[in-house]
Amino acid sequence: MTGERAVAANTRRILHVDVDAMFVQCAVMADPERLSAERYILVGGRPEGRGVVTSASYGCREFGVHSAMAMATAVRLCPRAVVVGVPGAMVREKSRSLTEVLRDWAPVVSKASVDEAYLDLTGTEAMYRREPLAETARRIQAAVKERTGLDVSLGGGTNRLVAKLATSFAKPAGVHVVEPGGEADFVGGLEIEDLIGVGPALELELRRRGVTTMRRLRSVEQPTLASWLGEERAAWLWRRCRGIDDSPVAADEGVKSVSSETTFASDLNDTAQLEEALLAQVVDAATALRRKGYYARTVTVKLRDSDFRDRSRSRTLDEAVQTEQAIYRVARKLLGELREQRRTPARLIGVGLSSLAPTGQAAQGVLSELAPPAETERDRALARASDRLKEKFGRDALRPARLVPPATDGDRR
């Protein structure tokens, strides 16, 4: 009895909310006339290109289709499926309104991605009249459905790991709560690769040591685990496979980086064409950066070679920038260095912007009298004006001729 009370006293109440096939639901909302009666929907790239499945309707999943699968494969498995592009605007809108609803229900909401969030309801017992966590979860589910139209699933438990794992038992449109004290048994019934944070590399590493089941993993002493993985990772995994997770549900901070990348319909080896493609990515990333209200100090250019090797080059500036001109000037140099290092056809090019500072905070680093600024206030005003025009008339309205993607890049949109 005292044991139970002790558990109750420091027990957290965590919910994990996950939108069921978010991109499919949003695609239907964006085009209900065509899709609302459709059972087989695939969201992602076009099947004739190099696209993959971003999200598959539950109907398609019965045919073995899953996200990240090549779209061409998915269409072969489920030929009757309707293939649609990613409904970006609807996803952003629904993601925003989902957050709004959740904030009404929990003191701390942490958005984990566009379609999922963690809620910490610890300390709300009285407010919720001591109703079971599962009951609260069902009421949140109904509120989300009413205010956004979205079907969501909720998992609950005493920590983030358990709550998130529980969600997969709730799908679709259900609720699954793991009671306090049940964490170890619950996680014990899963596979190693189900653990959040265990990916293909770690799974392979464990497999090489003969560890293929959760039961076997738990039987490994921590020092042995440490000799395999190092102290830190061993401690982490030792706790994780027992359902122990102290990580807090932290309120959202701003983003840390903004990027844009594209895979070509066929590999590119011509530097001029690569530069043109790079410029288009710079325009996308810079526009997103300004829309989110940031300046960036670090510019990274990434190439994926035809043999699938990723290479990147980055430069951190003294001064934070946000215009295409300033970013492209650096990015072009970085691309040159990458090409010098290895001159091989590329299948992807991208640009990343990091070391971000909010627009409100003074963007200038060291204002040198000698060096001219990377971009002037006039440059920035011009960029913002063009953002407004693009918003009004479409993103291609203002794009100069040399910014149009090369013909070989037909896969985009």
Add this chain to the structure above:
DNA sequence: TCTGGGGTCCTAGGACCC
């Protein structure tokens, strides 16, 4: 079936400063 695009976090080595 050749394998997207948006992110976050971690590591390891080197530069540089105290």
Add this chain to the structure above:
DNA sequence: TCTGGGGTCCTAGGACCC
């Protein structure tokens, strides 16, 4: 003349997640 650590920033790469 030789020998230190520690802290922070930067860079490149990789694992992982949705």
